[in-house]
Amino acid sequence: MSGLPALAVTATERHGVTVAARDLATAVEATTGLRLRMAADDLFGDRPPARAHLHFTDRLWAGSPEEAAATVERIAARTALTVTLHDVPQASDGPRNLPRRTDCYARIARVARGVVVNSRHEAAHLAEAGIAPHALGVVPLPVTPAPPGPRPSAGTPDVAVLGFFYPGKGHAEVVEAVATLSDRPCVTVLGGASAGHEADLSSLTEQASAQGVEVNVTGYVPDDELIARCRSVAVPVVAHRHFSASGSLATWIAAGRRPLVADGRYAREMAALRPETVHLVAPGQVAPAIADALADPASTWLAADAVTRPHLDDTAASYLRWWTEDVAW
Known part of the structure; x- marks a missing residue:
């Protein structure tokens, strides 16, 4: 298969977008037998590739x-470029950052030969912002199921939110919900603070303590421990106020968990894509949903026949079709 782009991978190894880029490059190379991965910094070198994807x-x-935006424009001036857009602009960016981020993403869409987003929900956000890529692909984030393993024995009950902490990720809503329960489980932050939000995390733990809720922060969880940690918690929760694609959700499912997920357009899209893999929770119903899950631990685990595709090989195949059939290089 010829004419494929080099696959750029950024250097910030723990960042979820870097992980997505690295995983896709590995899967595409396994499918094609070609060496396509490159360091993103090499896009600025003396010999840039003819085609690249970042x-x-x-x-x-x-x-x-x-x-x-200016950085990507410089790259697009030297190589034919396609781009996967993550964290697409939305109202939660606030009145100052929303127009700035929208303009940034619009500039990238103008110079890229094509753009991929990870959900129809994200595609709708682009359309609502007036951003019209030359070629648009929708490729959901993959799930990579871990090998089956024993379910851990019940320990101290906890409610866990996975991934880097930042305001709006849903931790505050979970704390508020737990504070209303008579038997209060611990709230586990399964990860550390996102850069610049360390003080926000400290504030959350203090506010939780004032409400009689214990918060346990694990810090960064290495990849080789992640599945086991996801399997060890009592109730997995995805409670973002605004989210349009979620690696955390994919990781819960990969670990065999069926998390509580705040209802919304993206959550419903994922519930339809992978039936019986999430419990949608309506606004204001987080506390009773947590109580129900604590009373019925089996409800937080996937059934043996749960639909978890698309997997990483499906994602690679979708990108290969898009690059070869839809993009006008």
């Missing part, structure tokens, strides 16, 4: 949306 969120590429 994964983008503005904070990963520069210190501001304006600088990030």
